[in-house]
Amino acid sequence: MPQTSRSSQRRRTRDSAATRAAILDAAEWIFAHKGLRATRTEDIAAASGVTKAMIHYYFTTKENLYQAVLDRVFRERVEGMDFASLQRLPPVAALEAFAERLLDQMCRKPHLGPLFALENAQNDGAYYNRSGGEIYRVLTEIVARGVADGSFRKIEPRHAAIDIMGACVHYFNVSANVRTLWPEQFHHDDRLMREHARSAVAFIANALCAPRPIERTTRAFGGKRAASVSTA
Numbered sequence: 001m002p003q004t005s006r007s008s009q010r011r012r013t014r015d016s017a018a019t020r021a022a023i024l025d026a027a028e029w030i031f032a033h034k035g036l037r038a039t040r041t042e043d044i045a046a047a048s049g050v051t052k053a054m055i056h057y058y059f060t061t062k063e064n065l066y067q068a069v070l071d072r073v074f075r076e077r078v079e080g081m082d083f084a085s086l087q088r089l090p091p092v093a094a095l096e097a098f099a100e101r102l103l104d105q106m107c108r109k110p111h112l113g114p115l116f117a118l119e120n121a122q123n124d125g126a127y128y129n130r131s132g133g134e135i136y137r138v139l140t141e142i143v144a145r146g147v148a149d150g151s152f153r154k155i156e157p158r159h160a161a162i163d164i165m166g167a168c169v170h171y172f173n174v175s176a177n178v179r180t181l182w183p184e185q186f187h188h189d190d191r192l193m194r195e196h197a198r199s200a201v202a203f204i205a206n207a208l209c210a211p212r213p214i215e216r217t218t219r220a221f222g223g224k225r226a227a228s229v230s231t232a
Contacts, residue, residue: 019050019054019058020058022048022049022050023044023048023050023054023055023058023059023065024065024068024069024072025048026044026047026048027039027044027048027065027066027068027069028069028072028073028111028115029047029111030043030044030047031066031069031115031118032111032112032114032115032118033111033114034118035118035119035121035122036062036063036066036118036119036122036123036127037122039062039066041055041056041062041065044065063127066127067127067130069115070115070119070127070128070130070132071130073112073115074132074134074135076105077102077105077135078134078135080101080104080105081098081101081102081105081135081138082101083134083138085097086098086138086142087138087141090151091142091143091145091146091149091151091152092146092151092152092205092209094142094145095142095143095146095152095164095204095205095208096201096205098138098139098142099164099168099200099201099204100197100201102135102165102168102169103168103196103197103200103201104197106168106169106172106193106197107190107193107194107197110172110175110193112169112172113169113170113171113172113173113175114172114173116128116132116169116173117173135165136158136161136162136165139161139164139165140157140158140160140161141157143155143157143160143161143164143208144157146208150210151209151210152208152209152210153208153209153210153211155208160208163207164204164208167200167203167204167207168200168204171193171196171200172193178192
């Protein structure tokens, strides 16, 4: 293939990838605020700067685009969580690392909470089911390991995983309601999210660890150190 043809092909590939990413970025944000049912393809086209026909060219239907959004969200989440490294850690350290990584992702993309909440309310988890189970599977395995070796209380791992996820993400699901509870503080949204992250990690550790004196230091976000907490 001539050099000019190869260059043109690479440029078209880059342009195609950039267009697809722009559509997914806009769709992720709008779906998180409106859900699948209320979102119009025209809204996504306007937000992404492409035509409606271009969206149909890349994704065919609104439902396919919605699934592509969820697939990308879960792919990025799995990559950021580094599940393989969690499996190599002792249960208490693995649980702490899991919660910190998840909360860091939520702080960077707080709209993911409402995105998943609307998927549950509008679609009964039909689209979540294809990609969303991996994070719960890994978390359940961490809890099961901790129960087996005595690090954690004797608790049913699947229910514990649901409770842990709730402690991490419920804050983001109801952030609009929180604004009415703490209206004077919401000019520091990012600070409050990071404050919640530190609180959630300490809460989860104290809730699950077996009732015996275990002094450890919980790492805070942003590279700072938090005070030691007792898991007794």
